[in-house]
Amino acid sequence: xxxxxxxxxxxxxxxxxxxxxxxxxxxxxxxxxxxxxxxxxxxxxxxxxxxxxxxxxxxxxxxxxxxxxxxxxxxxxxxxxxxxxxxxxxxxxxxxxxxxxxxxxxxxxxxxxxxxxxxxxxxxxxxxxxxxxxxxxxxxxxxxxxxxxxxxxxxxxxxxxxxxxxxxxxxxxxxxxxxxxxxxxxxxxxxxxxxxxxxxxxxxxxxxxxxxxxxxxxxxxxxxxxxxxxxxxxxxxxxxxxxxxxxxxxxxxxxxxxxxxxxxxxxxxxxxxxxxxxxxxxxxxxxxxxxxxxxxxxxxxxxxxxxx
Numbered sequence: 050x051x052x053x054x055x056x057x058x059x060x061x062x063x064x065x066x067x068x069x070x071x072x073x074x075x076x077x078x079x080x081x082x083x084x085x086x087x088x089x090x091x092x093x094x095x096x097x098x099x100x101x102x103x104x105x106x107x108x109x110x111x112x113x114x115x116x117x118x119x120x121x122x123x124x125x126x127x128x129x130x131x132x133x134x135x136x137x138x139x140x141x142x143x144x145x146x147x148x149x150x151x152x153x154x155x156x157x158x159x160x161x162x163x164x165x166x167x168x169x170x171x172x173x174x175x176x177x178x179x180x181x182x183x184x185x186x187x188x189x190x191x192x193x194x195x196x197x198x199x200x201x202x203x204x205x206x207x208x209x210x211x212x213x214x215x216x217x218x219x220x221x222x223x224x225x226x227x228x229x230x231x232x233x234x235x236x237x238x239x240x241x242x243x244x245x246x247x248x249x250x251x252x253x254x255x256x257x258x259x260x261x262x263x264x265x266x267x268x269x270x271x272x273x274x275x276x277x278x279x280x281x282x283x284x285x286x287x288x289x290x291x292x293x294x295x296x297x298x299x300x301x302x303x304x305x306x307x308x309x310x311x312x313x314x315x316x317x318x319x320x321x322x323x324x325x326x327x328x329x330x331x332x333x334x335x336x337x338x339x340x341x342x343x344x345x346x347x348x349x350x351x352x353x354x355x356x357x
Contacts (some may be wrong), residue, residue, distance in 0.1 A: 055103070056301045057093055058135050061111040070119045071109040082251045085237055086130045100238075116142045125149065125247050207223035208255040222258035229258070236291055246280060256281070257288040264331060330354035 052071040053062035061069055075084040087110070093101035112118040114131035121128045127145040208229070211218040215225040222229055233254050240250050248256075256270060267285075271278040305323055315322055333353050336342045347354040 052107075052109050054113070055093070055108050056091055056110060056114060056131075056134060056139060059113065063115060066111065070112040072112070072115075072120045073106065074103070074108045074110065076106075081234065081250050082237060083129075086242060089242070090130050090132065090134070092134070092136060106131070114230075116146050122295065123250060125152075159215065177291070206252075206256060206270070208251050222255065223262045224258065229255075232296075236288075239291060239295060246284065248274065248284065253284045254288055257285050257292075260285055261289075267334060330356050 051063050054060075054071070055074075061071075063071065065068075074082075074087055077084055088100055088102055091101070091110070095101040110120075110131050114133045115128045116132065117128050120126065120131070123129060127142070127149055132145075134140060140141075211221055211226060213226055215227070218224060218226040218229055224232065233251050237250055242250070246253070256274070259265065260270065267278045267281050270276075271281045274281065285320070296315065311322060311325075330347055330350055331354055332350060333355055334344065335353055336345060342353060345353040345355070
């Protein structure tokens with residue numbers, strides 16, 4: 050079957066446009082979050098009215114929809130996701146590319162960054178690789194486009210560090226890898242990408258669960274992720290609110306019949322007793338609002354806490 054562009058109103062194909070590149074949609078298994086970004090940018094409607102998501106692996110986007118004429122696998126690059134479409138008006142696409150080049154040039158002048166790049170030139174065998182599967186077409190021309198900084202971040206505080214490892218994922222987040230991936234797949238359809246957040250959505254959920262499970266400080270997370278503390282807080286609050294709105298129905302209070310083990314002494318003194326909840330407090334950072342700080346201050350812990 051000849052390659053043709055899947056974007057609505059684009060008639061490019063290999064017979065009419067020989068010089069164009071035709072990039073397959075990101076793999077649904079290995080690059081689920083990036084594939085969702087592409088589909089949201091294409092904005093093609095499915096027959097049922099939802100977001101179009103083709104099942105065939107032979108679905109392509111032509112180079113006309115990328116600023117440089119092809120895709121780039123670095124998340125910060127403007128061509129990480131196609132941006133040029135008939136339904137979207139862009140004043141000057143080259144402005145984004147120029148800003149990106151300027152930022153990269155500024156970063157490369159840093160001696161510290163040069164040392165980091167030198168350390169990451171040798172690819173570690175533990176890093177995830179691009180696999181050629183029957184259902185995942187691979188564009189081998191761009192297999193080496195992943196920069197050292199991105200490979201290094203995957204070894205740091207990223208969901209890639211626990212990929213396909215139930216034990217590590219459970220230790221970090223409290224969920225197995227399969228459960229984590231299922232949770233992300235469900236929640237990702239309700240997430241709107243924020244242009245100022247370079248962290249992939251799957252890693253955003255990952256650090257949110259780490260915060261709930263391990264309770265590291267926002268300063269620690271921002272230092273490791275190399276992001277402002279305000280951005281890390283926004284990510285945490287945003288995903289926490291999303292989980293509350295979409296999966297809070299999974300938390301339910303059991304029926305009274307389920308509580309069978311109640312100490313007789315407590316039952317005699319409190320006949321209507323259903324359960325004994327072991328309350329506890331989690332230490333939090335000082336709220337910037339003084340009233341909120343006063344309400345959350347614990348005389349027992351001598352710190353601001355969240356009471357459970």
